Amino acid sequence: MLRSRGLRLTAQRxxxxxxxxxxxxxxPEQVHSAVREVxxxxxxxxxYRTLELLEELGLVTHTHLSHGSPTYHRAxxxxxxxxxCRSCGTVTELDPALLEPLARQLEERQGFSVDIxxxxxFGVCRQCGERE
Incomplete structure (x- = not known):
């Protein structure tokens, strides 16, 4: 994909x-720590520059899971x-099908297309809720 855009696949990328x-x-800070080990x-x-490029290429995507830096994951x-979880910081993935009825309603009523x-x-996970 990089080569098709005239770019090189460097070792860093x-x-x-x-x-x-x-x-x-x-x-990006966690990615930096992992890369620096090698x-x-x-x-x-x-x-940061490489993550932006990889997102433009459609290889990664980001979301905001806190008030800090964006979180990147495979696209x-x-x-x-x-x-x-606001208490322990755990991130759990949920099937987007659960939000599809809401997404359809937003599209129909507001003309708004949700990027799932x-x-x-944000909330409190089961384990933290049980401890509280």
Missing amino acids: QLILEAVYELGHAT AAGVNITTI GADQHVHLV GHVAL
């Missing part, structure tokens, strides 16, 4: 893409809703 795929959901010379600016057919891959619902 490959490491960053692999880190996102391996980590599942990761901030290639200490990769700086955070390179991570593709496995779209999912993110459930984020960017949906994050």
Whole structure:
């Protein structure tokens, strides 16, 4: 995909893409930590620029799971809703089919098309709820 756009698949780009795929959901800082274990010379600016490029190419996507940095994950057919526990920070993936009735209603009533891959619902997970 990179070559078709006149770009090279550098070792750094490959490491960053692999880190996102391996980590599942990761901030640029987490990707940076993973990449630095293999290639200490990769700086955070390179991570951010490469993540933007990989998103433009449709290889990764991001969502906002907190007030901090965006969280990147593999793009593709496995779209999912993110459930984020405000207590422990756990991120759980939810089948987007559960939101499809709401998405259809929003489309019909408001003309608004929901990007399911960017949906994050915040609350308290079962384990934290039981502890409280």
